[in-house]
Amino acid sequence: MDNSAVRTEGLTKVYKDFWRRKSVSALTNLNLNIERGEIFGLLGPNGSGKTTTVKLLLGLLFPTSGKSWLLGHSSIDLIVKSKIGFLPEESYLYKFLNAEEILDFYGKLFDIPKTERRLRIDKLIRNVGLHTYRKRQLSQYSKGMLRRIGLAQAIINDPELVILDEPTSGLDPIASREIKDLILDFKRQGKTVILCSHLLADVQNICDRIAILNKGVLQVMGNVRELLSQKDVIEFVVKNLSDKDVQEVETFIKSRSGNVLSINHHASTLEELFLTIIQQSK
Amino acid sequence: MILTIAGHTFREVIRKKILHVLIGLGILIIAVSPFIPTTDEPDARVKMMLVVFFQVVVLLCIVGIIFLSATSLPHEIEYRTIYGILSKPVSRLKIVAGKITGFALLSALLLIILGLLNVIAIQRIASKLPEGYRGILKARNEFAASQFSIQGKSHHVREGIVWIEGGRSGIALWSFSDLCKKPDDKSSFEVEFDLKIDSGRKDAGAIPLVVGIEDTGTGQCKTVVLSAKIDEPLTVKIDPELVRKSSILNITAFPIHSMDYIGVTGEDAKLYAVRKGFISNYTKAVGITFLKFLLIVTIAVMGSTYLSAPVSIVSALVVFLCGHILDFVKDFSLLIQSYDVHEHALPTALKKPNILLVYIDYLIKKPLEWLTVILPDFKRFDSLKFLLKGINISWETVGVSVGYTALYAGICLFISSILFKKREFF
Numbered sequence: 001m002d003n004s005a006v007r008t009e010g011l012t013k014v015y016k017d018f019w020r021r022k023s024v025s026a027l028t029n030l031n032l033n034i035e036r037g038e039i040f041g042l043l044g045p046n047g048s049g050k051t052t053t054v055k056l057l058l059g060l061l062f063p064t065s066g067k068s069w070l071l072g073h074s075s076i077d078l079i080v081k082s083k084i085g086f087l088p089e090e091s092y093l094y095k096f097l098n099a100e101e102i103l104d105f106y107g108k109l110f111d112i113p114k115t116e117r118r119l120r121i122d123k124l125i126r127n128v129g130l131h132t133y134r135k136r137q138l139s140q141y142s143k144g145m146l147r148r149i150g151l152a153q154a155i156i157n158d159p160e161l162v163i164l165d166e167p168t169s170g171l172d173p174i175a176s177r178e179i180k181d182l183i184l185d186f187k188r189q190g191k192t193v194i195l196c197s198h199l200l201a202d203v204q205n206i207c208d209r210i211a212i213l214n215k216g217v218l219q220v221m222g223n224v225r226e227l228l229s230q231k232d233v234i235e236f237v238v239k240n241l242s243d244k245d246v247q248e249v250e251t252f253i254k255s256r257s258g259n260v261l262s263i264n265h266h267a268s269t270l271e272e273l274f275l276t277i278i279q280q281s282k
Numbered sequence: 283m284i285l286t287i288a289g290h291t292f293r294e295v296i297r298k299k300i301l302h303v304l305i306g307l308g309i310l311i312i313a314v315s316p317f318i319p320t321t322d323e324p325d326a327r328v329k330m331m332l333v334v335f336f337q338v339v340v341l342l343c344i345v346g347i348i349f350l351s352a353t354s355l356p357h358e359i360e361y362r363t364i365y366g367i368l369s370k371p372v373s374r375l376k377i378v379a380g381k382i383t384g385f386a387l388l389s390a391l392l393l394i395i396l397g398l399l400n401v402i403a404i405q406r407i408a409s410k411l412p413e414g415y416r417g418i419l420k421a422r423n424e425f426a427a428s429q430f431s432i433q434g435k436s437h438h439v440r441e442g443i444v445w446i447e448g449g450r451s452g453i454a455l456w457s458f459s460d461l462c463k464k465p466d467d468k469s470s471f472e473v474e475f476d477l478k479i480d481s482g483r484k485d486a487g488a489i490p491l492v493v494g495i496e497d498t499g500t501g502q503c504k505t506v507v508l509s510a511k512i513d514e515p516l517t518v519k520i521d522p523e524l525v526r527k528s529s530i531l532n533i534t535a536f537p538i539h540s541m542d543y544i545g546v547t548g549e550d551a552k553l554y555a556v557r558k559g560f561i562s563n564y565t566k567a568v569g570i571t572f573l574k575f576l577l578i579v580t581i582a583v584m585g586s587t588y589l590s591a592p593v594s595i596v597s598a599l600v601v602f603l604c605g606h607i608l609d610f611v612k613d614f615s616l617l618i619q620s621y622d623v624h625e626h627a628l629p630t631a632l633k634k635p636n637i638l639l640v641y642i643d644y645l646i647k648k649p650l651e652w653l654t655v656i657l658p659d660f661k662r663f664d665s666l667k668f669l670l671k672g673i674n675i676s677w678e679t680v681g682v683s684v685g686y687t688a689l690y691a692g693i694c695l696f697i698s699s700i701l702f703k704k705r706e707f708f
Binding site: 062082101110 | 286287293297361362365366367368369370371
C-alpha cells in the first residue's frame, strides 16, 4: 500500500492563451512526496505555483504533463475527494446561507447521514467559536468569522488529508493561534495537513516539512529543523547568568578559537507577547 | 447528490427573492387580464385570460428562468463558490444535472402557483357566462371524417377546395365510421363546420344551409337549417344515442339558395365528443408548458457550462426565439432553394460558375437548414390553441412532447457534461 498522502511525478502546468499558445509556465516538473500524518508547508512568494499545485491536486486544473496521487488514488478519482478537506485562500462561501445551512449543504455532498451530520455541525460550530452566530446569514459575517466557518466546512467530513490555503489570513492573533492549535490537533489525530502560507513564522512553528516554490519550480524541500539549522553555529539559551559570568564564557570561547557572533537577551515572539498581554487582561 | 444541489439552487433563488418578484409580477398580470379590452363576445374575457397566461405570464417566467439558469454556473465560477462543490465527491455531471433539476423545480413551482391562480380566476368568470358560451370550458375529442365526397355536381374546384352551389345541385357528404367503439357514456356530441361561404346575392353576410345527419344502419335522419356566417365556425348538436348506435354516420351540407356557395374540403367537418374536462385539459396544457421550461433550462445551463453569464443569457434567448420561428427559417431556406432551382431563369451573368450563389448556398442556406434541424421546435409545446378551441389534449400529444423533451434534454445534458468535464477553474 502506498504510504504517501500526496505524491506527484513531474507535475507541470502551462497556462495557454485563447489561441492555445503557451502563455505562462505556472508549475514545472514538481516531484513531491508527503507522508501520511505529517504537516507539510508549501511556501513561496505570490505567483510561485502554490495555489496551482493545490488546484491540480484537487482536479480544479488539469496538468499539462505529469501525474499526482492522493492517499493512494489518482487525484482525478472522485472517491478520494471524500477523504479530503479543502479551505481555499479566500472564503468562497454562499453568503445567503447561515452557518448551520452551509455546513449542512456540504455535509450532504459528502452523503453524511442526517443524525451524524447534525452532531458534527453542532460540534464544529462550537469548535470554531461561532455558536452564538449560527443562525446569522454569512453576508453579515466578518472576514475572520468567514474564515472560521470555511475551516469548519473543510473538516465536516473528518478528512484524512486537509489542504489549507492561507488558513490564518484575516484572523486576529487569538483566532490565528486557535487555528494553529487545531492544525496540531489534526496531526495528533493522524491526519495529513498541507499548509500554504505566507506567514513563515506559522509554518516554522507547526510544520514538520516544507517545500519552497519559486516561479513554478521547487527550490528546496525537507525537514524544517534540518533546513533551518546551521551546522557550524551553536546557540546556548541560558537563564540566570550574571554579566560577569557572560564575560567569562565569552573569554573561554575565544580562547578555544571560537568566534562569538552575538550575545543577546532572549526575546519572545510578538505573538507570544500579544497572547500573554491579552491573557493577563482577562 | 443531484437533489442536494437542486435544493441548494432552489433555495438560492428563493433567498435572493427572485421567485417572489416573478410570482408577484405574474399575479399582477393575471389580475389585470380580465380587464383588458376585447371583443363583445361573452367568452372573450376567458379567452383573453388564457392568452395572457400562456403567452405573457409564461413568457415573463421563461425569460426570468433563462436569466437565472444561464447565470447560475457562471456566477458560481466567477465568485469561486464552485471550488466548494468541486472539492467534494460530486461528479461534474451531477452538478449540471442538479442545477437543471433545481431550475426545473422552480419552474414547476412557478407554473403551479400562477396556473392555479389563473384557473381559479377563469372558473369564476366562466361561471357567469351564458350556457351557449361555456364551450371554451369543455374538452372535446376530435374525430376526422373517414370519407368525403360530393353528391351531385360541384360548381368548380380551386386550390383543393370544392365549391358547391345551392339549390340541391350538389351536396357535400362526410362519413364518420366506427364511432360506436370510441365514445364513452358521459360525452355529448357535436359537428363543427369550418366552411368557406360565398354568395351572389347583395349584402349576404350569412347564408341558409341545410345540414343532414343520417345513421346509415337504422336509416334514421335529422335535418336542420342553419345560418352560416363568414369566418365563423358552425356547430350542430347530435343526439348521443345516434352516435353510440351508429356504425357509420353521414353528415351532409348544402346551401338552400341557388345564388349561395359553400367551399368544402374533407377536413371542414369534424365530429367532437364533448366532455367537461377543462381542468384536466388545462393541467395537461400547463404540463406541456412545463416541458418547454425544462427544455430551455437545459439549453441555458448547457450554454453556461462553457460561456460567460451575459453570452449564455443571450444565446439561450436567441435559441428560444429561433425555436419559435423555425417555420419562418424553413420557409426562408426554401426560398433560397427555389432561387437556386430556377437558376436557368437567371441572366447569363449570374449563371454558373457564380461565386455569389455558392456563398448564398454555403453561408446562408445550409446553415439555415442545419439550424432548423438542430434548434428545438418550441411551437410543439403550444397548448393554448387546444384550450381556445376547447379541444382535448390527447395523451398521445402529451407523450410525444415528453419524449421530444427527454430526447433533446438528454442530448443537451450529455453535451453539458462533456463541456463541463473539460473545464478548468483558475
